[in-house]
Amino acid sequence: MKNEQLIKQLGLEVRRRRLDSGLSQEEFAEISGLHRTYVSGIERGDRNPTIDIVFQIAQALRCSPADLFGGDEE
Amino acid sequence: MKNEQLIKQLGLEVRRRRLDSGLSQEEFAEISGLHRTYVSGIERGDRNPTIDIVFQIAQALRCSPADLFGGDEE
Numbered sequence: 001m002k003n004e005q006l007i008k009q010l011g012l013e014v015r016r017r018r019l020d021s022g023l024s025q026e027e028f029a030e031i032s033g034l035h036r037t038y039v040s041g042i043e044r045g046d047r048n049p050t051i052d053i054v055f056q057i058a059q060a061l062r063c064s065p066a067d068l069f070g071g072d073e074e
Numbered sequence: 075m076k077n078e079q080l081i082k083q084l085g086l087e088v089r090r091r092r093l094d095s096g097l098s099q100e101e102f103a104e105i106s107g108l109h110r111t112y113v114s115g116i117e118r119g120d121r122n123p124t125i126d127i128v129f130q131i132a133q134a135l136r137c138s139p140a141d142l143f144g145g146d147e148e
Binding site for chain 2: 003006007010048049050051052054055056064065066067069070
């Protein structure tokens, strides 16, 4: 799978888990310490975050970094 | 776990899988399309790569991105 597709897939997973947590983008931005527009860009697959940001997102979603890459579907 | 520890853990996992594949850092750098010193920095946990680089590394190691974050140990 191409990198762009993987980045889009990550964004969809972040969005899915955020919604499952009942959080708006504003609430999630506050919890994760990221700007709302950055969260929106990640969910659309328009950003290429560094892994420390991915760790920050996983922590805010109370999951492991591996979970964000489909790690729990294996 | 703090981000620095997670980044160090990722580096150790990349190193472990590279050695398991019988690849030197030079060979792995060539396969992954990254510079050898960058590979060395990632393995030491001194770099904060963007996720597209992490995908590139996973592809070169023939594993999933989740595997690099301990995804296959669950």
